[in-house]
Structures are given as C-alpha cells and as structure tokens.
Amino acid sequence: METLKSLLPDDLKLLIGQSTSENLDLTCSSLMKSCQLLPQFQRVIGQLTGGAALCRKSKESALDWKKKGNECFSEGDYAKALTFYSKALRYAPMDMDGMDDKLVGTLYVNRASALYKIGLFEECIRDCARAITIYPVYSKAWYRRGKANASLQRHESAICDLQISLFMEGSVSGKNQIKEDIQLLLPHRSKATNESDYTKKNEKLHAVLADTKLHCVTTPDKGRGMVSSNDIPAASLIHTEEPLATIITKSCRETHCHFCFNEVPTDPLFCRSCTIPLYCSEHCLEQAVGCNFVRSNDFSNFQNNLSVELWKYATESISLYHSARENGGDLPEHTHECGGAHWPAVLPPDVVLAGRVMMKSIEKRKLSGGLDKNIETLDFSYSYNKIPPDHKLEMHLYALVLACCLRHYLPSLETSISKFVLLISQIKVNSMAVVHMKSSDEPDLSKKSSDLSAIGNAFTSTVEQVCFFFSSVTF
Template sequence: MERLKSAVPADIRRAVGEGTTRDLPSTTSLLLAFLDDLPLFHQVIGELADPELALCRKDKGRAAELKGRGNACFSRREFEQALGFYSQALRYAPISSDGTGDILVPALYVNRASTMHKLGLLEECLRDCDRAISVSPNYAKAWYRRGMVNASLKNYSSAMHDLEVALSMEVTSSGKSNIEQELKLILLKPQCVNKVGRSSSDCKDAGLAHTADAHKVVLECIATPNKGRGMTSPDDIPPTSLIHVEDPLAAIILKSCRETHCHYCFSEAPADVVFCPLCTIPVYCSRKCQEQAVGGISWNQDTYLESNSNAVDLGILSLTSTRCKATDSKQIAEHRHECGGAHWAAVLPADIVLAGRLMAQYIDSRMLTGKSSAISGPKMDLIQHYDVDSPTSKLESHIYAIVLLSCLQKHYKSDLSWKEETLAQMVLLICQVKVNSIAIVCMKSMDGSQGLTENKGYSAADDGVMCSVEQVKVAQAIYMSGSLFNHSCRPNVHSYFHSRTLFLRSTTYIKSGSPVELSYGPQAGEMNLVKRQKSLQENYKFSCQCSSCSELHLSDLVIDSFCCPQSSCLGAVSESTCYKSEENCVHVSIDESDICKLSLPHVSKVDEDIEKVGKLFFRNNADLKIDPGYCMSCRSQINLSSAVATSEKAASKINRFKELAVIDGISEIPITDALQSLQQIKKLRHPYSKALAQAEDAIAEAFAKIGDQEQARKHCEASIMILKKLYHPKHIAIAHELIKLVSIELSLGDRASAAATFAQAKAIFSLYYGPDVERILPYVDALKRTVSGGFIGAP
C-alpha cells in the first residue's frame, strides 16, 4: 500500500487529512477518481486478486512433489518431517469437479495416517482414515490402515470389520495375504468379541459446547457522564457470576497464528489439520470447523476466481447471486468470499480483512433475504474516531477501503450495484473495526505444564521443571454487545474465551448501579499510569478516568521506580515529574507535558506502604514539586540516567542467564554473574518495582531448569511478594505465579506446601473462570491430581 500512498497528490492528501466524517462521500469519490486513472492501482489490484497471479490456489504438481518428499522421509524413518510434507501436500492438493478427487487426496490422507500411526497419534490417524474413506470409499488402503489403528486402540470389532472390507477390495494376492494374516492375529485377541470401537472423528468434529452454568445477571446499557455508553446492572452481582456470553459477529485469525491455530475455532492446530478445499490459506482443526468457515461446496462451480480483464471497472461494482451458508447453522460462511486462490486476504492487514468479512456478511444476508437493491454497507451501532484520526491514518483508511471493495468485486459478479456512499461507509467500517475489535486470547502451557497435560508426575529425581502459562493473542473479533462494556484499569469483570465465544465473569462484588467494566489490555500493576494512558489514547482515542487513573495508588508510585539512596527510607524515585496542587491533587507529567491529575486517597484508604513510599504527598503543604530523580519521601537525589543504564544492563545479564540455563552443564560463572546482577537491581530499583519482580522470576526459572529447586523457590516467592503489592492478592497474575511455585515445591518433594499453594491458585482461578477453570486451563486438573498423589511417579 505504500506505493499507492506515495502516488496520491498533495491536494488530495490534504483534503482527506483535513476532512471529517461529513466529508467522506466527497473525499472517497475524489480519491477513487484519481486511482481509477492510475495504472499502478490496477496493477496492485491485479497482484492481489487476479486469478492468473493467484498465489494461494491449489497446485496438483506442487502437491505431488511434496508427497514425494514425504515418502522419502518416511522411508528414512524421519516421521516428523514426513508428517509435515504430507500435510503441506494436502494443502495444495485440488479436489476434482465431482467432489471426490483422484487417488492423490485419499493417498495423502492414508500416508499421513500411516506416519501418525508410527508417531503414536492414534486418534489423529483414525480421523485421517475416515477422511480418506469419505473421499474415496473404494480405497482399500484406507480401510486397511483404519483397521490397523483400530487394532492398536483395541477396538477389535471395528478392526475386524475394516480389514474385512479392505480384503474384499484388495486386488493383489500379496495384499490379500497380508490382510488375512492381520485378521488371524486379531482373532487371537481375547477382547475381540467384547471391544466395540467407533471412529474418533465424530467426537472431534462435534461442535463446541458452551459453559454449563447459566447466567441470570440482568445488564443495562446506560449513558455515563465521562465514558459515554456503558454497562451496569440493576441488581447486585456477586463475585464469580457469569454475566455475559456472546459469539462474534465476525472474527479473523492473526497472521502470527495462521500456521499454528485453527482459523475458525482458534484452538491449537492438531497434527491432522484439514485445509480449505478451494485455496491454500486457512488451516482447520476439523472438518466441522472447515464447513463452518467455508460452507458447503457445490462441485459444479469453478474453483478459481475468474476475470475477463486485469483492469477493474471501479464505476460498476457487482455481486454474485450464488452464496452459501455454513452447514447446519444460520451463520454465513465467513471465508467463502476470500476463496479461490487470490491472496488478498493473506496479504492485507487482519483488521482490513475483518472489515471485509463484515461487508461480505452484510451483502450475503441481504441476498439471502431477496433484497437486490444497491448496497451501501453495514451501519453498525459502534463508535469510531475518524474525526480525530491522524491525516496519515485517514489516507490509509481511504486506500484500504477502495482496495478492499475492489477485491470483493472479484468475488461478487452480478449486476447488483453499490451506492455512492458505499466507500464512505467502508471507511467508517474500517475505523469501527480498529476501535471495537476484541483480541481473542488462549492460554498456552509452557515448560513443565506440557508434561502435566501428558499425565506426568513430579518427583525429586525429575529434571527441573517450572510450570508456566503464557497468554497468546490468536485472533480479533467484533462482539456487538461486548463492545458496550467500558474499560477500567482495575476491572471488576474478567473476559476469557472458549473457541470464538466470549465469556465475561465478575471478579468482585458489584453493587447495583455500579459500572460493569472490563480491561481493554492496560491494567494497573501491569503498566504504569503513563504507559496505560498512552496505550489507550493511541488505540482507542480516550483518556482513561477509572479509579486507578484518577486516584493515587501504590502500584503507580512504585512499578517503574528506583529506591531512595537512604537505606532507611522506603520512598520511591520516579522518572516523572510530580507536583501537588492546591486542590490536594497530584499531577504527573513527562517532559513538561501534563499526563494526568490524581486525587489523593481518602485518609481511610491510606495504608502504611503508600504513606512510606510517597510521604511528601500526605503532608499539609499546599504546593509541592518532585522532580525526576528525587525521593518522594525525603527528597534525596540519585543519578537517574546512571541508575537506568545500570539497571537495564543487569536485567539483560539475568535474561542471558535464563537463556543459558537450558544448556546442560552450565558453569558457576553465569550463576555468579546473574546473582550479582540481581543484587545490583535490588540496590537500584524500588523493593516493590516490577523490574525487581521480573528479575526474581527470571532467576527462579533459571534455577528450576538447572535443578536447584531450593534457590528457585526462594526467588519465586520473592517475585510473588512483589506482585501482590503491584496488583492485589487475588489477581489472576498472582495465580499463574503460584502455579510456578507449586511445580517447584513438587520437584522438592514438599507435597504439603504444594497442596497449600495450589489451593490458593485454584481459589483465584475459580474466581476468574468459575466452573470453566479446567476447560480453559486443562493442566490445572492434572496438577491437582499430582498434588494429591494421583501419579505413581510422585513422591
């Protein structure tokens, strides 16, 4: 898009940059007229959507080449590599016009199944056999392989049936002899007449159930004085209440997760991934997700994009009349308009593709209801901040709107026309997506937790492990009701996801009439006040006025602070300028720019810690100014630039030690250096600072990896104590750190301490996830059994 931006003349740039929402019809028309006469524009559209240049279309030759490489790896017993090649071959393998395909597709499924059989992935192997049989019911090798894997699963009745079918289809004498031998072996099994198996694909493709507990919370959308619309409840809401469940209007996977997660349900992709039948872009975990995203395939249609000319006639945008819904649901297939091999959906930014899905959904819904009038675009009741966007952002939104509609034109080919305001509506839609899309996250188990999910216990003799969990952003989506909840840096609602479904659960007691608020990302304890305000302003165009951003709190005084040079003083030394005004408020500023104004907490809320950290703020003097580098309690000064540089260098050494800890035979020298660096950070950073907590945590993880669990426990406990100051004792971040401590205590054989620590973590998880804990965090149940002595290997 940079080529197009640089080609736009200065007068059009100025008109777009200075324009408002009222000017959009004229500015979009102005830019459209210019681009329509620009050869570069038609070249770009051709590169994105021309079928002759489609980089994401099926390629039988490429599939056959990848199959050959997989066969070579299989012959060398390099099964992991073979699995990868067979999967990629399936990605490129086309399905023929009758929907059955030639022998290539079922052969690839069987080859991948054989590879997974060797790797012990029996359930996945069974699903691939089912897929091969569904594509080619007379393929003897598919029945044979399914019979063999059923035998491995001790599903002997099913194995007998499958092998008998394979025997009836096999044409070679050697093949028949081999199958007969396998049947004889199964007949010797004593369980033969008792075991009845069934394919696991029914279970795998069986839809996604919602949470079991029903929510009865009544919510109301009201106008608030400072935050516009917001959600509240006429009733009191107790902690851990499920207050909202919602599926997205539209969703899109992030580029970083395209190869690792299902493009529909966003779960981690299994070994037996399936692909879109018409292009090579999406990866799905099951046929169910594939059908939901792509819809039913009509095999009498062309599977490639068509175009009579590389040039796009921007004056006549049209639509096709044939569309399809996802099977067994009212939902319109979200990927279908992106299909056919054109790669624009793989190249354009995720939020632009998401806007395209919303537009396509709007078009398809109108067509399904028989409305064939001109299309303007969806007018959703969502906020947008176009008028305050930067000129650069406005120009980008204009260009992406025109490019996106041009790409959609390649799919929609009837004489249905667009209204004049369509482009203006598309610009607003893009702005709405940017502001209102919610990041879908999943919890990824790291290190020791992987072992836990595989039912491995802990013992003192085990290799050092430290169970940890990482929150990974995998997708973004539009939730119409979810967008009505306002932000707070100390939210009273926790959001989490199962597949695409958004769940909101209260984490504190919410009095009737009080705002019900979640976090848009920035939270007190996670970021300092200045960073939170900057992030929210850049991404959502507002200055937060929640309680954490309007009242002085301990976490904002200490999170990024340095310690006072006087050893007896607990005062914090900040990099910001703070001054107290006559209104008994503290102003925080950086580079003479006022960031925010904080009221001092009521005397009843002033605890011992905050008074010691910022003693000067609580004196009766009317005016007070504390410059960067000065203590907030005694005004002692430090060399701030030197402290920053030394602290960052020490943290870098600790992180290096953590990386080296994965290498066997680590020497004493890195350990000594890391501990010395930790002492440097302790001398410079405030005792409650996040930098010190991170350093303690990194040291703990490193010691756990090299097997020194006593040291790991010491530093893990130190990190948790600091985090309890920054957050609060029942914050979800504390629970994740407690799980690390549980794994260390188990490795030490201290089951009593592990049980007590686990109980603390489980109580917090239950507050945030209710009965969904084990579904969202599957390792918790395995860890619970380990703590209670449920594993043979555990002490």
C-alpha cells in the same frame, strides 16, 4: 500503499485530510476516479482478487512434497514424512472440478501411515476416514484404519475394516496378509463389549452456571471487566458471544485453526481452493470455507460383494464427513478472500475484518429479500472527524481497495467506499485483541513481584501475553 499515496494529486490529499463524515461521498468518489487511472492500483486489485494466483493450489507441488515424504518414510523418519505429507495435502487441488480423488486419498493414507508409525492412532483413523470418504475403493485406507482400530483394541471395527479391505485388495499376497490379520483378531471379537464407537463425534459439553453472579468492574490499568462474587468450578462456561468477525495473527497462522483458533492437531485440514488457512476439523473447514468434505460415489459397485452388515458399516464410514453445514445461511468468512494473495498477509487486520463484516451483512440481506441500494453501517462509534489527515488518506485508500475487491458483491461501488471508510473507523475503535495469558492461582505471596496484579486472592500475570487474533466487538 505508500507508492499509491505518492501518486495522488496534492489537492486530493488535502481534500481527504480535511474531510468529515458528512462529505465522505465526495472525497471517496474523487479518490476512485483518480486511482482507476493508475496501473499500480489495478495491479494491487489483481493480486488480491486472484490475478496473480499467489496462493493457488498446485498438483505439481503436491507431488513434489509427496515424493519427499515417501523418501523420509522409507528411511524411517516418520515425523519428517508427516510434515511433508501435510504440505502435499496443502497444495493438492481439492475443489469439486479439479480434485484428483486418487492422489488426495493416497496422501491422506500416506499421512495416516506416518501417524500410525508414530503411535497417533486416533489421528490415523481420522485421516483414513477422510481417504475413505474421498476415495472409498482404496484398499489401503480400509486396511490402515483396521490396523489402527486394532491397536486401540476396537476389535469389532478393526475386523469390519479389514474385511472390506479384503474385498478390494487385488494382489494375492495382500489378500493373504489381510486374512492373517483378521484371524489374529477373531479371538478378541467376543471380548469387545464396551469399545468406543469411532463414528460418534466428541462434544464438549459446557453449562452456564445459574448461580454464578457476575458484576462489572473498572480498573485504571485494564479498563472494564467482569468478576464473580463466588467461586467458579474449573472448565465452566460463564459467558459466550459470537463476534462479528475474527482474524488470526501472523504468529499463529501455522499453529492454530483459522476458524476456532484452537491449536491444530497433527492431522490438520486445509482450504480446498488455496494454500493459506488450516483447520483443526471438518466442522471448522466447512464453517470457514462453506462447502462439505467431498464424498465420492465410486463405492456403489461393491454393494453386491459385501454382507448387509458390512455394507451398512461402509456407507456410514463414507458419510461420516459429509454432513451439511449447521449454519448454512451464514457466509463463510474465507470464501471472498480465497484465490489470490492472502488478504491477512497483505492488508491490515482492521481492513480484513471490515471485508468480513460487510460480506456477512450482505448475505443476511440477501436471505431477507435481496440487496438494497444502500449498504447499512454498524451502529458503533467511529470518531472519524478526529482522525489525523494522514490516517484519513490511508483509510480512504484501503476502503477503495476493499470495495474494488468485493465489487461483485456490492450494489454500488462508488457509494460503498464511504461505508467502508466508516466501517474501518468503527473497527479501529471497537475491536479488541484476545490474548492467552499465563496465570498463577496459588502464588507464593512472599515472592510476589510487580509482574502480578491481584483481585481478591486471584493473581494473573501481565507478562508473556500472546496475541492470537482480533475480534470485532458487539455492544
């Protein structure tokens, strides 16, 4: 960005530095005409919109990571093999047109095998279910899930998995091994009276307490907040609010889900078209990327070879991760950024948030009857006129970059730039950082230090705060 600044005429810099919210259309139009003549500017736009393909999938890279995983697995280093198989899945193309069903299915089963060896049977079952959904004719996927279900004493499910695996297994030695495993499980079949149904999704049930009374407080150090006048039981949901847009910070990109911001499990999922974001579940993947987990249609030929009960069990397994998005009308936050350079790694957080807020706004207007010629701005304060001249120039450049990247979605490029300037300014004023904070509910008062602040009998540590994403706040 500094290079672009240096290439701009001094009179244009002065004009932008002295600009107000009333003459943004003029300054933005002048900046656009000047930048469109610069090759450096066009190069930046190309990198952000996919021209450089910095974050694209690569089947060759996936195969390289798969090979390394196989080597570690054969040597008994299952933890390292797990890491390599995850990297292979990260690079494996999974879009509708470019996915190699057999490769992706094999990668999921390989990772499931490493998870099984480590003793993570639930995670193993999830990866096997993903492999079955994508490549249902793969005998090893059913077999590995059957073994994991058996380890969890889910004997009925284990036997069904192994029986389906038996129908698909081509080798004589493989069939004999599966038959032996089934025979070992049959005596336990009648005892499986209360086993969990693996197809049921675990749901976290929260209830807003009707008798909880909250009131606002203001402290000199921390500003506004809410406190309760009565005790709140642990794990109670008191308040919930959907942000306009969110973004995860760099320090947590490899450890937290890019949609819900919870820590990812040992079997994360990845974007189908690029190698950057990772997600903790199929639900978060679908909400962020905007497409369902790919389901294969290569299983129908086996219907005549299976009993009615086994066929029903098999089809339920394949459809497990093929549900429609719950919020089908919402534009996925990651879609418009996917394919080129990773926007959060290149652009400031407030600029990325501005793009996500704008895209959601555009999608909502489409659903309500088409795009208007004018893009609405949020009804937030922005204090643009008080911003220093250097910051105004930077905001103009980022607004121009953002508008050019999203030009295919915007009704008018020239009139949209000023809207982005104000939107970025609004986000700077109204956004907040959400942090994980260590707390001490029952501190030793005799050892209380200045690091702890108290409201009543509750103490919260003000140190070791870990910022993990920014959120645009609604008022």
